[in-house]
Amino acid sequence: MIESGEGLSASDLAVDHQLALLAGSFRFLLDITPVDADDLRDGFIEGRDPDPAFTYRELEADLAVVRAELASVDLGDVDDPVLGQLLRAKHREMELQLDMLEARDSDDFLPLSVELYGGVSPALRAQAERLLAGITRTEPSDEALDAQEFLALAEAEIELYRAEDPDLDMHAEIRADVNGVMVSGDVLMIGPETKVQQARAQALLHHEVGTHLVTQANGSRQPIKVLGVGLAGYDETQEGLAVLAEIACGGLTAFRLRQLASRVVTVHRLIGGASFAEAHEALVADDFPEGSAWTTVMRVYRSGGMTKDAIYLRGLVELLEHLGAGGSLDRLWLGKFSLRDLPLIGDLEDRGLLRKPRILPRYLNDPQSHANLARAAGTEDLGTLLEGHA
Numbered sequence: 001m002i003e004s005g006e007g008l009s010a011s012d013l014a015v016d017h018q019l020a021l022l023a024g025s026f027r028f029l030l031d032i033t034p035v036d037a038d039d040l041r042d043g044f045i046e047g048r049d050p051d052p053a054f055t056y057r058e059l060e061a062d063l064a065v066v067r068a069e070l071a072s073v074d075l076g077d078v079d080d081p082v083l084g085q086l087l088r089a090k091h092r093e094m095e096l097q098l099d100m101l102e103a104r105d106s107d108d109f110l111p112l113s114v115e116l117y118g119g120v121s122p123a124l125r126a127q128a129e130r131l132l133a134g135i136t137r138t139e140p141s142d143e144a145l146d147a148q149e150f151l152a153l154a155e156a157e158i159e160l161y162r163a164e165d166p167d168l169d170m171h172a173e174i175r176a177d178v179n180g181v182m183v184s185g186d187v188l189m190i191g192p193e194t195k196v197q198q199a200r201a202q203a204l205l206h207h208e209v210g211t212h213l214v215t216q217a218n219g220s221r222q223p224i225k226v227l228g229v230g231l232a233g234y235d236e237t238q239e240g241l242a243v244l245a246e247i248a249c250g251g252l253t254a255f256r257l258r259q260l261a262s263r264v265v266t267v268h269r270l271i272g273g274a275s276f277a278e279a280h281e282a283l284v285a286d287d288f289p290e291g292s293a294w295t296t297v298m299r300v301y302r303s304g305g306m307t308k309d310a311i312y313l314r315g316l317v318e319l320l321e322h323l324g325a326g327g328s329l330d331r332l333w334l335g336k337f338s339l340r341d342l343p344l345i346g347d348l349e350d351r352g353l354l355r356k357p358r359i360l361p362r363y364l365n366d367p368q369s370h371a372n373l374a375r376a377a378g379t380e381d382l383g384t385l386l387e388g389h390a
Contacts, residue, residue, distance in 0.1 A: 007353050011077050012084075013223065018073050019090055020225035026061040028097050030184055032104060032303040035177045037295075038193045045290045050277045054302060056104060057177065067098050082344050083224065086337075089232035100303070109304030110270070117235070117307045120268040124314050127382060128264035131257055132286055134383045138255040144195040147174050150181070150204075154188055157205045157362075161214070165358050169220070170213045180295065183212040185229075186220070203251025210361040211242040218357040219335025224348070227335025234336040235308060240315025241332060245361060247376050247385055248369035254386055259296065260316070262288060263309035266300045276301050315339075317382075324378020333357040 034040075034054035043049040075091060078084035096116045103109040120128075145153070154172035162168050172188040179191045181204065188208050196204060215238065220228030230238070243260065246252040262283055269279045276297055283293035300309050318339055323329070334354055337345055348354050363369045376385055 007351060008083060008223065009079055012080050015073060015075065015078050015087060016083065017225050018069075019087055019094070020229050022066060022070055022073070023090070023094060023226065023229040024185065026059070026063070026066055026097075026101065027184055028101065029182065030178075031057055031059055031101055032306060033179065033182075034298065034302055037179045037298050038191070041291065041294050041298075044277075044280075045294060052276065052298075054105070054298075056303065059101065063098055063102055067095075070094055070098070082347050086224075086231055086341065086344060087226065090226055093232040104303045106304055110307075113305055113307045114271065117311055118314075119271050119307060120264055120310050124264055124310065124317070125268050127317065128261035128313060131261035131382055132265065135254050135258050135386070136287075138258065139199065139253050142198050144197055145201055147190050147192050147194045150194060150196045150201065151190055153201055153205060154190070154209060157209045158188075158213070160362060161209070161217075161359050165217075168217055168359070170209075170217060172209075179298075181208060183208055183216075186213065186216055188213060199253065200251060200256065203246040203249055203253075203256075206245040206249050206251070206361065206363050207242040210363060211245050212238065214357075214359055214361055215241075215333060215336050217359060218333055221358050222335055222354055224335075224354070227337065227354075230336035231338065231341055233338040233340065236311040236315040237319070237332065237339045238315070238336055239312045240317075240319040240339075241329070243312055243316045244319055244329075244373070244376075245363060248372050249363045249366070250368065250372060252385055257382065257386060258288075259292070260313045262286070262293075262296050263300065264313050266296055267307045267310040270300050270305050271307070313382075320376060320379055323373065323376070333360055 033056075035057055036055045040049060040052040040054065044052050070091065073091065075084065075088050078087055093116065096112060100109055100112045100116065103112055151172055151174055158168075158170055158172060161170070170186045170188070172190065174192055175189045176192055178189045180194055181188070181190050181196070183189070216228055219230070222228065243252070246256065266279050266283065269282060274282070279301070280290075280293050280297045283296060284290055288296070296309075300306060322339060331342060331345055331349060332339075334345060334349065334357060345354070379385065
């Protein structure tokens with residue numbers, strides 16, 4: 001393995017660096033997520049506000065400037081055909097993201113979201129509906145951790161990784177403008193109203209820190225910097241990997257699997273024209289608590305319709321098929337990219353153009369995790385993923 005970008009021209013790397021800097025100059029997920037979802041929840045559930053009007057952050061980035069800078073990136077200057085293919089796809093994805101930010105909270109947002117993340121195939125919808133119908137019992141709620149308590153666990157988890165690499169740039173913080181738990185760049189952000197069931201805490205840490213922050217740290221160290229911010233379409237494989245981490249550590253619960261299925265059917269209802277209230281009512285009829293149903297519908301209906309939440313189950317299914325066919329996860333720790341780009345990443349690695357991962361998910365140190373993954377590999381009945389779990 002080389003310790004620099006030898007083998008790629010300076011001009012090729014310059015284009016890559018330009019795109020990576022531009023991708024990091026706007027906060028896509030943060031900017032399409034409401035800042036007042038917690039404030040509006042009670043009014044909706046109590047029937048006072050059946051059609052909540054969410055408030056969004058003011059955009060920090062000047063989208064016209066970012067778009068002009070993006071247009072000035074000359075992809076024709078990229079000599080390496082593999083890198084060129086990856087960068088062209090990333091360039092198009094960034095154009096779509098800017099379009100979506102400009103269309104935020106309008107009727108134009110949903111078609112752009114479908115273009116970026118896809119919709120719900122009949123096969124994926126059928127899998128989700130089978131899960132909802134087949135998993136009729138979920139675990140009783142246990143003691144919940146509040147935001148401060150989960151922050152302490154996250155900081156301790158990050159320190160375990162920093163013990164392996166003291167130069168890691170990652171941290172966790174409580175953010176008043178965030179709902180739930182999410183990662184943006186190298187930061188794990190926790191909303192102040194967040195509650196995490198103790199039985200889910202370790203699985204969530206492996207999801208957020210052990211997958212999202214680990215691949216960001218590894219990708220940002222690569223000579224090809226877009227591997228840190230994420231190649232085009234990386235979200236689906238990232239979220240699939242993150243759910244796979246939950247399976248590996250034995251933390252995938254029945255409620256969590258139903259939750260992933262509920263996201264798929266809610267995206268399907270969104271695309272089909274159901275109102276916010278209708279989508280919420282359908283989940284409550286499917287035995288979801290009103291608060292949990294609110295969170296799922298809010299995530300899907302935010303900004304005009306965000307189809308991203310269908311990718312968690314879709315990404316998991318694709319990775320299970322990959323493992324079942326004898327595929328390995330080893331290269332997926334090199335950075336943030338889609339499973340479909342694995343052959344291209346393999347080509348770059350085989351040519352010595354990528355560095356080894358600086359850290360690996362901690363759950364890989366546990367033999368039981370490998371046994372859990374081996375048992376899950378290739379399964380077509382996702383309900384069997386719960387066997388042997390709480």
